[in-house]
Amino acid sequence: MKQGLLFDRDPTFTNRRTKAVTFQGKLNLPIHRWYRLTPSFSPELADDIANHFKLTKDDFVLDPFSGVGTVPLCMKYRGIPACSVEINPYLHFVGTVKTRDYTDLDGIETSFHRFIALYRSELLTVPFEVDPAAYLSQHLDDIPRINYPERWWSQGNLAQLVCLRRTVASFSDRPHIKDLIKMGVLGILIPVSNARHNHVSLTFAKTQLPTVDVAATLERHMLGMLSDLREMSNRGAAAATIYKGNSKELSKVLPKRPKVSVVITSPPYPNRFSYARETRPHLFFFDFIQDATAVGQLETDAIGGTWGRATSVLAKGVSPKNDIVATALNAYLGDIQTNGNLMASYVVKYFNDIYDHAEQIAQVCRKDARLAYVIGNSKFYEQPLPSDEILATIFQHFGFATQRIDRMRKRQSKTGLYEAIVFMHRE
Ligand SMILES: C[S@@+](CC[C@H](N)C(=O)[O-])C[C@H]1O[C@@H](n2cnc3c(N)ncnc32)[C@H](O)[C@@H]1O
Structure with missing residues (x-):
């Protein structure tokens, strides 16, 4: 395999600053910043890959692992038709809301103010500062069905959120505006919670967040969304569609035409990060998912x-x-297995899934398709697992030759960990 040297090749995709590659690159960008998904990549990276491929409006771009919709949103702004696929119903919602066309911004502003005013008036009947427990016990059915909600939110904040859920349910407006309001609500769930983004995954703070003014937090956030919409209102000449589904079944999820000319994506890395776990407050808040069994199925x-x-x-x-798959993993599995079958099974399932996915990519892509897969390697019991090379080997089996692998960023937390882009093209 043609292997890129680590960190000393063509500067385009190597030695990149963290902000140029990771979620940090979107924190200041309108719309992109509406939900922070730590393992998502920067719009700059998606744009640089698009430049590298010299995409035109005759291309059709697919991101089979949509996350928060970074790729379809970037392509929309560039005027390149695109779609993406996402299995997590909350993240599917995020991508959908972010990539819609919004023309009636004054109407949206009026609705936002009407909603906030209604919420404030509903809150007048909620004793969230003096006796939130009484309110919560009267509205047990309206408490999000997440495990231990009281761990996530103090009683005072939970009472305000329960009132917020009820207000959203009773508020009538056009569907795209209700979705924007829901997006606004989902955007404040973590800021008013006891959880923090101090690590890749959310963690609980040592002390509970005291009762805050949820309505004020929401208003600030929604006005920020509105100003983002205004800022981007003249951008976006192409349609982007986010499909809900499984990228191991792409041929069932995507329409038959047009065929995909370019894939720009980042699958989950084999690092045991759980997207379902990370998004559980959001999954449960508006019933994107019904119960723990459904979350288990999503994760499986x-x-x-x-x-x-x-x-x-x-x-x-x-x-x-x-x-x-056995041959691709041959050199690595032995050492992992010596230490634990569970981890070995994890790695095998991961690459079995990548195989099924690659088979589907071969079905939905044009004959001259080009692919860019952003992926991080892992270490299991000090045994390095070069996911980029293994993925490339599996894709080769389906006729996708590796053009180059650029290892673009060292991940600071552990030595020997990096992120790479695997560039492939159909032979
Ligand atoms: C690394 S993230 C992608 C982040 C994305 N590049 C962004 O900037 O937001 C991987 C995504 O793949 C999704 N995913 C995992 N398995 C999937 C599957 N079988 N089909 C579709 N999506 C899947 C996860 O829910 C997660 O959102």
Whole structure:
């Protein structure tokens, strides 16, 4: 395989600053910043890959792992038709709301003010400062069905959020405006919670956040969204569609035409990060998902899932689905297995899934398709797992030759960890 040297090649995609690659690059960007997904990449990276491929409006770009919709949103602004696929219903919602066309901005502003005024008037009947427990016990059915909600939010804040859920349910407006309001609400769930983004995954702070003015937080956030919409109102000449579905079944999810000319994406890395776990307050708040069983199913269907029920699937043991996967993993699995079958099963399931996904990519892509996969490597018990090379080997089996692999960023937390882009093209 043609292998890029680590950090000393063509400067385009190597030695990149963290902000040029990671979620940090979107924190100041309108609309892109509406939900912080830590393992998402920067719009700058998506744009640089688009420049590298010299995309035109005759291309059709797919991101099979949409996350917060970075790729379709960037392509929309460039006037390149694009679509993406996302398995997590909350993240699917985020991508959908961010990539819609909004023309009636004055109407949206009026609705936002009407909604905030209604919420404030509803809050007058909620004793969230003096006796939130009484209010919560009267509205048990309106408490989000997440496990231990009181761990996430202090009683005073939870009472205000329950009132907010009820206000959203009773507020009538056009569907796209209600979705924007929901997006606004979802955007403040973590700021008014006891959880913090101090690590890749959300963690709980040592002390509870005291009762805050949720209506004021929401108003600030929604006015910020409005100003983002105004700032970007003249941008976006192309349609972007976000499909809800599984990228191991792309041919069922995507329309038959147009065929995909370019894939720009970042699958989950084999690092045991759980997207379902990370988004559980959001998944439950507006019932994107019904119960813990459905979350377990989501995690099992997702690539790289490892939380809850997904672990019991792994505990039964997973074998490579064929010789291609077995051969690709041959050099690495032994050492991981010596230390633990669960981890070995995790790695095998991950690449079995990548195989199924690659097979589907071959079905939905044009004959001259070009692919860019952003992926991080992992270490299991000090055994490095070069996910970029293994992924490239699997894709080769489906006729995608590796053009180059650029290892673009060292990940600071542990030595030997990096992120790479695997560039491939159909032979
Ligand atoms: C690394 S993130 C992508 C982040 C994205 N590049 C962004 O900037 O937001 C991987 C995404 O793949 C999704 N995912 C995992 N398994 C999937 C599957 N089988 N089909 C579709 N999406 C999947 C996860 O829910 C997660 O949102």
